[in-house]
Amino acid sequence: MRKNRTIASTILRTVEWSTFAVVIIIVSLVYYLTQPVRCSRVLYLPAGSSGSIITYLHRAGIDVNGLDRVLMRFLGYPQHGWIDIGSTRLTKADFLYKITHAKAALVPVTLIPGETRALFFDKLARQLGLDRRRLEEAYKKYAPYPDGVIWPETYYVPKGISAEHLAYYLVKRSLARHEALARKFFGLYNEKKWFRYVTIASIIQKEAADEKEMPIIASVIYNRLKKGMPLQMDGALNYGRYSHVKVTKRRIREDATRFNTYRYSGLPPWPVGSVSLDALKAAVKPAQTPYLYFVKGKNGRHIFTSRYSSHLKAIRSGKK
Template identity: 55%
Template sequence: MSIPFLRKKYVKKSNRRAAIKKLVKTFAILELIFIIILILSFYLAQPIKSTKVVYIPKGSINKIISYLKRKNFSLTNLDTIFLRFIGSPQSGWIDIKKENLSRGDFLYKLTKAKAAMVNITLIPGETTEIFLDQVAKKLKLNNIKLKKIYSKISPYPEGVLIPDSYNIPIGIDEKHFIYYMVRISLERHKNLSIKFFGNYNQKKWFEKYITIASIIEKEAANKDEMPLISAVIYNRLKIGMPLQMDGTLNYGKYSHIKVTPKRIKNDNSSFNTYKNRGLPPYPVCTVSLDAIKAAIFPAKVSYLYFVKNKNKKHLFSSTYKKHLMNIKAVKK
């Protein structure tokens, strides 16, 4: 009769041991979770240095983290996991607002923060120097710093930036602005070259076609005249005749300065096509798509001369005799 009693007693002890063992295991798991939370909290609380405005490309979280790593943000693969829980980062310019913040705050802002934008317009025919002066005033940036960074990363002093309207985040610094503008402009130049020629030869593209387009941009009264101005340039180059065009002297800071006989006489730069044969060494201004098309596809005419009439358009001629007649008619 005592055996069932002993068995019952033994079962109770076993259950008690199992319960204690289960409780210990639960506490161990909770302790591990607590330690993991502490470690993660410590990790997310670590300071990270950022720029006040950050550009985020379109793409997967992995691609975005890789991009930020290349831009010297101290991120790790662990941040990819965190972002999967927080949410996908936005693309475009993000207003972080601070340069020093915690890792957790930085990751959160990548998914939630918005950037206040300002519109910047670069008009065709404007020079980069004048444009950067305008940008410095509008965005409250240092124009000397802007030009220094531009000259460092741009393959050519002029003609690289594409005329267009750009939404730029308020708070962007000089370096990020220039890198952004040059990067997207060079990409568009490459795409245009591939579209027209099937390849991209940067030297030929800028030193021939964009340079010719820039002269067209400065000289043409309207879009319809562009292929005609282009033809005059090619025809003069073909026979070794100096271009002798005022527009080439409207380079850099002289973008809006009237070209006078005195200026022609005193300017000894390579942009003075009255003194130098051939094309200038690089473009004299930024150019529109219409000017680029005209530089690639000049009109099939024999014109060598043109003169501005009273309507601010041009009269074209193939001979010097006819050119003199047009000048006389304009002066009446």
């Protein structure tokens, strides 16, 4: 009988301690889930497992850990892409719920081939209600060149995204595209050498009447560079805010930058705008021609010549 009472007493104490332990765990968990989390209102979550997303968020400076990965399993699978969590300060519970359920309202923004970053950022600032100066500052932190880095396409970005996150997203996604293309064309990626091709492509983009002319324009550029001749191309002067400004004789006289290919030999210091895949292909593999000159004809296409006397004749015929 005494033995039975001892066993019963032991079981009772064990149950009491187990219950106490459960209460402690529940209280600790509730306390943990009410702790604040600070982050941007709009977040980008890569596709992947819960663990990889928690690691990504932790590296981005958000206070999450392995326990959060376990807790997310009870809430659902994390979203991927841009999400709007609605606030910059939430409880841990709200944060975990948001990243498994929230979706952002996406706004399409398009960069067309040939457009400059300066004008694209003007449009972004207006369309998304961003501070233009902060967008510029953020871009400079991540981009290797002032222009030609952002790949021309339609991007879907969430309302409420910060200038910092948008610049980071555009640059990182575009650089990945540049690297992939370089590896496809050459088998390796050398940023400096690659963006020399992008610079050539950006002039082709500005000068060519259509895709068919691009390899021929490219041949003129390479032929002139080989001979040490200045490029003397108006497209190089359509940089920055001069993207759609007609190049005049006065502008050619007064522009003292390296983009003035009438004054300086060689290429501009960096691309003069965004480039299409066709322009890049032309820069990488130009047509083989003897041409050194071209001028726009009556039909809007260019007349290509290899001698200056023929070029002058083409100019006169184009004016008639």
